[in-house]
Amino acid sequence: MYPYIPNTKEDEKRMLEAIGLDSIEDLFKDIPESVRLNRELNLKPSMSEMEVARYLTDLAGKNASVNELTCFLGAGAYDHYVPSIIGHIISRSEFLTSYTPYQAEISQGTLQYIFEYQTLICKLTGMDVANASLYDGGTAIAEAAFMAVNQTRRDQVVISKTVNPQAREVLKTYAHLQGIEIIEIEDEGGVTDLEELKKNVTDKTAAVIVQNPNFFGIIEDLEAIEEIAHSQKKTMFITSVDPISLGILKSPGSIGADIVVGEGQPLGISLQFGGPYLGFMATKKAYMRKLPGRIVGQTVDEDGNRAFVLTLQAREQHIRREKATSNICSNQGINTLAATIYLTALGKEGLRELAVQITQKSHYAFNEITKSGKYKPLFDKPFFKEFAVTSDIDPAVINQRLLEEKILGGYPLGKDYPRYKNGILYAVTEKRTKEEIDKLSSVLEGII
Amino acid sequence: MRKYNELIFELSKAGRKAYKLPEADVETLPVEELIPDKYLNKDELDLTEVSEVDIVRHYTNLSNKNFGVDTGFYPLGSCTMKYNPKINENMTGLDGFKNIHPHQPEETVQGALRLMYELDQALCEISGMDKMTLQPAAGAHGELTGLALIKAYHEHRGDTKRTKIIVPDSAHGTNPASAVMAGFDTIEIKSTEEGLVDIESLKAALSDEVAGLMLTNPNTLGLFEREIVEIAKLVHDCGGLVYYDGANANAILGKVRPGDMGFDVVHFNLHKTFSTPHGGGGPGSGPVGVKKKLIDFLPTPTVEKDGDRYYLNYNIPHSVGRMKDFYGHFGVLVRAYTYILTMGRDGLNKVSDIAVLNANYLASRLKDYYNLPEEDTIYKHEFVLAGLKGELSEVTTLDVAKRLLDYGYHPPTVYFPLIVREAIMVEPTETESRETLDEFADALIKIAEEAKENPDMLREAPHNTPVRRVNETQAARNPILKYEG
Structure with a gap:
């Protein structure tokens, strides 16, 4: 017997009788003999819970x-503190073990938290409508680009090279599938080169995509970029943002963004070696019916009570098949609940306080690391949470030395940006203490 | 319990807090001195002010308005709503899995890489494929990845006229949507009366413009495509590749492998077959496996082994590129591998034995009351009923589904597949007992009687759910997509 299979031998026998078959094998006699496996799978035999736990705990x-290590790594995933309530609430199996809320009458829990999540994303980004989430920040950028291509019927997308290199790779993979041309704009001193951008935004441009704060942690001049993007009629302005930064920075909506996306991992989602995370997406009301993914709407039930339901489904694959706005069928479900609880828990003052403290701590770290002159700032621009420094030493050597001191060093920029060969990108979240930052800078000092 | 109907925003009260940050231990310069004014938001944030107790009570109350696999029977066709083992959650919550950064040096994440490598190998063995990518985030994302691989394969051979993907009319909606997203046109082929691929329609659709065929086997009617060898051969002979939609793999574990049936690309839904929770819509995970000829096109990075060392391989000669950030839904991969270890080769085989037994048993109990199109067929893990028996035009499948809510069940998938009128698609899975199946069958039989005796009561169902039937039309006509209070 197996713990997750309740039927006994006796049950099997009685069920086979009811069906009118002699054996379990008879259930599979429609599988052609020539392709049957006819041997055991070459896997380990079943194990007890104790044995499985021992094996995986060891791994x-x-x-x-x-x-165990003090984390100064960021570059798209961040070591923020995850409040205790999140784990407890998202583990409730009424949430965790439910499916996509097709049956609204017994899925009001899921539907309502998605509605709350959509509301919070709109409030944060300053946009009109948000979907129920996409896989991650990278695919959200790709989906936003597709959305702009569909909306404008143009097939050229301009993206700044200060957008996360991984996300740009995802965009290129997706774009190739539909023959969309991607034009990348170089950076100038760590920010999007506005002159280059101007030259490349034409009447063929479906969208301009930038990230803020950008991959180097630098705050882009979104207002100037918006003006360039919208100098062409119809061209859509897409920004990818760090949701925590919106505790202090102007919302993309207030600057005129058409689509706002981002990686929601900082909102109470554990690092988990890169996923599952949360791609969020919001837009203006005018583009509502072009949004990919699930959307929850408010309505009433038969008795006139407030109720929630999946809506605008005419955009979706299960209704429109090949005419859908996207093939996406899932959302990040339980992670949207985590983000909802996180934003609710931090709330009006907390998110701001958090962003302020991160700004202060990252600036303190920046000053400490660069003050002796052994490490130079790679750029001289305002930043949030992350900053880049450079030196004559190979980043691999630096990070090895830091690891010996139980410090996870920064992200080496050289492999994505050859011209910043010795650049290292450090991330400082609210979790880092003065003591940890001082230790980082003193170990760094000792290397040179 | 009291009826609960608040939104979190309605609980907000000035001055309440649900957080406390540590005092800043560094110099606390005002943010205006660190970041130029023109970038700063001067307005207050429009977020809630609630206490931690408010939050916990609110979401606990919301959870009481939800139905999960732990609540009860959830026979949602093609979704494989099996029990989600609790040990999976504990394992994915281990500090060494939960709290590792994706950019950490490889020597500090050898356990994680090894887990991915071993999962890759296990899935290859189960599917009969040669190499997996664990990157795809969900089934539909797996489809997109697989189609990108098929595209890259043809492009690499300079065969650029292959712009079409064949999809049977019984296919999941994601199949045609993924094909279009991958830049293909779709050709829909008809099914036979029985619901299988019509070989003649397939032949007529094949040409040197066909890049491939997407097929679910067993298909969405729960029928095994007996002509699969012939089907794969026909597609291969005309130069196309064959894609396996693994949504229904729960029926065939240890019985037959897509790789042996002639499929070139396969995706699995770890959240279906391999017991990871659906989470109210996600996150899922949709690893894709390929035959040798497609390995050089896989997304970067894959996980490889060199001696005792595990590493991420970015050096894939003709890679389609990256399909998502980082390496996949690692937290889901841990759960799925926990399940594979727990069940082992014997247990996985048993999963399919009982999943199929349960489906056929349930079908046999219902066929006198609901239309079972192929009464003498052996179904695989699921079967599709074509509504109630008899002339009951006033009671629809939707009514039956809504009435099931009153009996404490999650209804089956309804109105899919599209080729069956008034479809009720039932997938019980192996984690349900005979008693549960009997009780469910009794409920459906009772509803069939109610349909004759009191059709109005059915049309007004559900009667005892947290909300009554919701008005979908109003939601779509007058979209309210956020709280405006």
């Missing part, structure tokens, strides 16, 4: 977590 023990 997990071969990893060094951010609780």
